[in-house]
Amino acid sequence: MLAVTELTFSYRPGGEELFGALTREFLPGAVTALTGASGRGKSTLLYLLGLLLRPRTGQVLIDGVVASSLSDEECSGLRATRIGFVFQDAALDPSRTILDAVVEPALYAGATITAVRPRALQLLDEFGLAHRATHRPGQISGGQAQRVALCRALITNPSIILADEPTGNLDMDSAEMVLSALVAASTQGRTVIIATHNAYVVERAADVVQL
Ligand code: ADP
Ligand code: MG
Numbered sequence: 001m002l003a004v005t006e007l008t009f010s011y012r013p014g015g016e017e018l019f020g021a022l023t024r025e026f027l028p029g030a031v032t033a034l035t036g037a038s039g040r041g042k043s044t045l046l047y048l049l050g051l052l053l054r055p056r057t058g059q060v061l062i063d064g065v066v067a068s069s070l071s072d073e074e075c076s077g078l079r080a081t082r083i084g085f086v087f088q089d090a091a092l093d094p095s096r097t098i099l100d101a102v103v104e105p106a107l108y109a110g111a112t113i114t115a116v117r118p119r120a121l122q123l124l125d126e127f128g129l130a131h132r133a134t135h136r137p138g139q140i141s142g143g144q145a146q147r148v149a150l151c152r153a154l155i156t157n158p159s160i161i162l163a164d165e166p167t168g169n170l171d172m173d174s175a176e177m178v179l180s181a182l183v184a185a186s187t188q189g190r191t192v193i194i195a196t197h198n199a200y201v202v203e204r205a206a207d208v209v210q211l
Contacts, residue, residue: 002026002049002160002191006058009044018044021058024209026193028159031186033202034195036211042195043088045211046162049193050085051075062160080109084153086163090145092137092152098124099133102151109156116155123151127181143174150181161185161192167201179204 003025009018018041026032026049034042047053048060051067060068067078079085084105092101099120106116124130127147132140140148146166153161163182167175179201186192186206194201202208 001028001061001063002193003061004049004055004058005061007045007048007055007060008057009041009048009053010056011044017056019211023058026191027207028191029186029189030206031183031192031194031204032207032209033205034193034209034211035197035202038197040211042211043164045209046085046164046193046195049160050083050162051079052085080105081156082158082160084156084158084161086146086149086153086161086166088164089169090137090142090149092145092148094137097134097136098129098140098148101137101148102155105152106155111156120151120155123154124148127151128177141174143170143177146170146174146178147181150178150185154185159190161190163192163194165195165197167196167198175200 005023007019007022010016034045036042048055055068059066062078062082102120102123103113103116107113121130121133124133129144129147132144137145166178166182170178182192182194183204196202
């Protein structure tokens, strides 16, 4: 179970304080939509949940463990094994192939390329991207890039998926495909949190956090 207690954050000492002591559980096996106007802290909350930032006050809890107080090394370990992050606009390295992009997080988690390649190809196949494995991010559409980013997030079979506006710049058909994939990931028992402006994403979510 992923939760936050009494969470606040600010980028600078004495700067704007975000989240107003947020206490919240995030449901496993469901999609939670994270909404609110631009600048309210949606991305920042995903970074905190993903242990990429540390709270100013309060805690991030993963299965009852105060993850936000662990050492950098322990946080990296949790990120590598428990958390899949889909960054805004997919953020794929333009110089590497799609297959390499998908495989990379598993290598951080200690897998060998030989062991992980079949799963990467299987994920790409599930998302209709098998024929793109040797292409580079510049050669695929925005919707395909988001699906690659999702394969990348799923490669380590994490229990938590954090996605930052994954349908933000997509046409309706591509957005639907990405959203369906995220919903499917949640029905396999994962906690899926989507930062979004889109009403149809919010409608499909089981829970909503309004910042
Ligand atoms: P959202 O994703 O909801 O648009 P963000 O989490 O990106 O909001 O930003 C929340 C607030 O923090 C905004 O006021 C933004 O300007 C500020 N902010 C975001 N990133 C930084 C940063 N790296 N340094 C300083 N302030 C930041
Ligand atoms: Mg944002």
